[in-house]
Amino acid sequence: MNFQEKVISIANKIPRGRVATYGQIAAMVYTPRAARAVGLVLRNLSASTKVPWHRVINAHGMISIENLNIPKQEQVRRLQKEGIEVELKNGNYWADLKKYLWRPK
DNA sequence: GGTTTGACCCTAA
DNA sequence: ATTAGGGCCAAAC
Numbered sequence: 001m002n003f004q005e006k007v008i009s010i011a012n013k014i015p016r017g018r019v020a021t022y023g024q025i026a027a028m029v030y031t032p033r034a035a036r037a038v039g040l041v042l043r044n045l046s047a048s049t050k051v052p053w054h055r056v057i058n059a060h061g062m063i064s065i066e067n068l069n070i071p072k073q074e075q076v077r078r079l080q081k082e083g084i085e086v087e088l089k090n091g092n093y094w095a096d097l098k099k100y101l102w103r104p105k
Numbered sequence: 106g107g108t109t110t111g112a113c114c115c116t117a118a
Numbered sequence: 119a120t121t122a123g124g125g126c127c128a129a130a131c
Contacts, residue, residue: 002128003127003128003129004128004129021113021114022112022113022114023113023114026113026127031126031127031128033113033114033125033126033127034113034126034127034128035113035114035126035127036110036111036112036113036114036126036127036128037111037113037126037127037128037129038112038113038127038128039111039112039113040110040111040112040127040128040129040130041112041128041129042112043111043112044129044130053112056112057112058112058113058114059113059114059115060114063112064112064113065112066112070112072112075112
């Protein structure tokens with residue numbers, strides 16, 4: 001299993017209505033400092049993927065998708081559909097990690 | 106192979 | 119609190 005496959009398999013486990021951070025996923029794959037690389041994996045997903053990429057945000061709870069074919073509004077829409085409140089604060093969208101962070105056992 | 110590129114994160118100021 | 123800078127790692131060139 002290569003790095004990408006590991007990242008994707010973790011992402012697939014994030015439950016509906018919760019979010020995970022890039023760094024959190026990196027840590028679960030035993031390379032705690034590879035947060036950026038996690039972002040690369042998600043970036044390379046096809047538009048039709050079933051992976052819940054929208055449940056992954058950065059360590060500050062901010063939606064960090066930018067300059068892609070996918071607008072960040074799409075991510076916001078998907079999160080809200082799952083009951084996650086997203087707040088617009090000076091040009092960026094934020095979710096409350098205290099409320100929504102996935103805490104796997 | 107070396108070099109560059111990010112949907113990142115931490116620390117210091 | 120907010121910002122700037124540097125380090126990180128895997129993929130893509």
